[in-house]
Amino acid sequence: xxxxxxxxxxxxxxxxRLPQYLRIFYNLHGYGRELVSSTFLAQxxxxxxxxxxxxxxxxxxxxxxxxxxKVAGTIAAIEKFLGxxxxxxxxxxxxxxxxxxxxxFQGFKNHGLEIVAAFDTHPEKVSAEVNGVxxxxxxxxxxxxxxxxxxxxILTVPASAAxxxxxxxxxxxxxxxxxxAPVNLTVPPDVVVQKEDISAGLAELCAKLKR
Amino acid sequence: xxxxxxxxxxxxxxxxRLPQYLRIFYNLHGYGRELVSSTFLAQxxxxxxxxxxxxxxxxxxxxxxxxxxKVAGTIAAIEKFLGxxxxxxxxxxxxxxxxxxxxxFQGFKNHGLEIVAAFDTHPEKVSAEVNGVxxxxxxxxxxxxxxxxxxxxILTVPASAAxxxxxxxxxxxxxxxxxxAPVNLTVPPDVVVQKEDISAGLAELCAKLKR
DNA sequence: CTGTTGTGGATATTTTTATATCTATATTTT
DNA sequence: AAAATATAGATATAAAAATATCCACAACAG
Numbered sequence: 001x002x003x004x005x006x007x008x009x010x011x012x013x014x015x016x017r018l019p020q021y022l023r024i025f026y027n028l029h030g031y032g033r034e035l036v037s038s039t040f041l042a043q044x045x046x047x048x049x050x051x052x053x054x055x056x057x058x059x060x061x062x063x064x065x066x067x068x069x070k071v072a073g074t075i076a077a078i079e080k081f082l083g084x085x086x087x088x089x090x091x092x093x094x095x096x097x098x099x100x101x102x103x104x105f106q107g108f109k110n111h112g113l114e115i116v117a118a119f120d121t122h123p124e125k126v127s128a129e130v131n132g133v134x135x136x137x138x139x140x141x142x143x144x145x146x147x148x149x150x151x152x153x154i155l156t157v158p159a160s161a162a163x164x165x166x167x168x169x170x171x172x173x174x175x176x177x178x179x180x181a182p183v184n185l186t187v188p189p190d191v192v193v194q195k196e197d198i199s200a201g202l203a204e205l206c207a208k209l210k211r
Numbered sequence: 212x213x214x215x216x217x218x219x220x221x222x223x224x225x226x227x228r229l230p231q232y233l234r235i236f237y238n239l240h241g242y243g244r245e246l247v248s249s250t251f252l253a254q255x256x257x258x259x260x261x262x263x264x265x266x267x268x269x270x271x272x273x274x275x276x277x278x279x280x281k282v283a284g285t286i287a288a289i290e291k292f293l294g295x296x297x298x299x300x301x302x303x304x305x306x307x308x309x310x311x312x313x314x315x316f317q318g319f320k321n322h323g324l325e326i327v328a329a330f331d332t333h334p335e336k337v338s339a340e341v342n343g344v345x346x347x348x349x350x351x352x353x354x355x356x357x358x359x360x361x362x363x364x365i366l367t368v369p370a371s372a373a374x375x376x377x378x379x380x381x382x383x384x385x386x387x388x389x390x391x392a393p394v395n396l397t398v399p400p401d402v403v404v405q406k407e408d409i410s411a412g413l414a415e416l417c418a419k420l421k422r
Numbered sequence: 423c424t425g426t427t428g429t430g431g432a433t434a435t436t437t438t439t440a441t442a443t444c445t446a447t448a449t450t451t452t
Numbered sequence: 453a454a455a456a457t458a459t460a461g462a463t464a465t466a467a468a469a470a471t472a473t474c475c476a477c478a479a480c481a482g
Contacts, residue, residue, distance in 0.1 A: 006290070009468095010418070011468065011469065012415060012468090012469095013285075013468090013470090014469090015411075015414050015415055015418045016412075017411070017416055018442080019408065019410035019413070020393075020408065020411075022391060033339050037428080037429065037430090038429080038430080038448085039428080039429085043296055044395065044396045046243055048470080048471070049429095050468070050470080050471065050472075051469095051471085053429095053430070053431085054406055054469095055472090057431080063429090063430060063431090064430090064478085065430060065431085065458055065476095065477075065478065066427095066428070066429040066430060066431095066476085066478040066479070067429065067478065067479075068426095068429075068430085081418070081421075082414055082418060082421075083421050084416045084417065084418050096315075097311065097312040097313075097315035097316065098316075099311065099314045100308065101308040101309045101311065101312035102308075104307075104308035105308065105476065106311075107410075110373060111413055111414075112417060113413070118287055130347065135343035147230075152416075152420075154432085164425085174415050175420065176419075176420045177414055178412065178413065178416055182231075182234060184255065184256060184257045188217075189311065192416060192419040192420050194412050194413070194415050194416035194419070196412050197227075197230065197231065198407070199230035199322055200226075200227035200228070200230055200231075201389070201405050201407050202228050202230070202324070202405070203226050203227060203230050203293055203322075204223060204226055204227060205363075205387055205389050205403060205405035206293045206294050206295065206323060206401045206407050207226045207292070207293060208387075208405065209222070209294065209363075209386065209403050210292075210293075210294050211386045222439065224438090224439065225439090248458080248460090249459080249460080250458080250459080259441070260438080260441080261441065261442075262440070262441085264441090264459095264461085266461085267469070268461080273427095274459090274460060274461090274462060275448085275459095275460090276446095276447075276448065276459080276461085277446085277447055277449070277458070277459040277460060277461095278448065278449075278458095278459070279446040279459075279460085281461090295430090303461085307444095336441095377465095410434070414454065
């Protein structure tokens, strides 16, 4: 007994900084750089070296003693930690302004996400292609989720529709929902929801501005 | 001496939760509700009552003792704290996928923002209207900023262009930049930058999912 | 070879943020 | 009228996150 291996919990803030590191490491790798120090990264990110050091240590990034972190190895470590080393099939529900914009974002493949379907209720959108992704009618959600083996839902529908669609998703076995609707979704405990609220950032900006 | 009035610093996390409260209070106000308790709000938001209580106390929301927070007064308090009680003239630089999507978002007027101009370099976009907002050529930035008395910049350009445009904005006297480009901008200390990174949220989702 | 510098690694400290506990008292219930 | 309940308000505690400090040693300059 006493041998529970408590892999030290990684903080949310650290997790949220990882993509930023990843972008920089991709660049460095492109330039053929093999090692990079936390002080260098600190300049790029405007964070403190110690923060970066601890973040990278937390995900097990390999380093050469007293010389810096190994670029290729760190990329692998971060990608593995986030599960971005292989692609999850994702789909979008709601192809409005925001949905279309996200579909147009080419970077998701670097983020472990492959968007393979979209859903909407508007007749003029259904059956069309938006940025190369086919749009199905929302009524087909359950069917297509199973047929295409979809895993992650991106929810960009109006607030009023969000909970109803969420219930459908949960029944269809979806375990991860990235929620852009301004609502708090109610889901079973085994379903993970990540809520994005763009006005939170605006509030932060305005508060800083008033100071 | 010793009479410096240190208005107690409000935490970033509290600030980021304010818009969520505001949405709920708007709804309640629409229903004619005059008082609401922190326990009720806790159910709506999936936060703890104590968090809400402290957040609202922090912005000076008025309450009736042992009965709840006053709906109308709390709206006023939050709006005032964020400076959302009167509109700031904002503009968008970069009318790509994301820029257009944001221009289509009708809610900014509730968030103290009035988007009155947009800028892009692509000839086919310049002089057009996107969601009722006129698109100027980026070369005209400085001129139009002064002529229209613009205050807040929303930056939705590619990473490679972001710093250059930022320099132009700073020279034109802009003091607040809402940055959606995946770069850390360098600005003088009196300029406020709020950086949004959508992949941070995705990272959080993926990390939760792996657990 | 010698001294200097910069580094990851480890640990300690401080600050921030979240959570718990207690109190007096309006409001509601009996 | 009396008892029970729920509330803001205040304070105390715990947890999380950021920051500082120290160390041994690679890398490098001379």
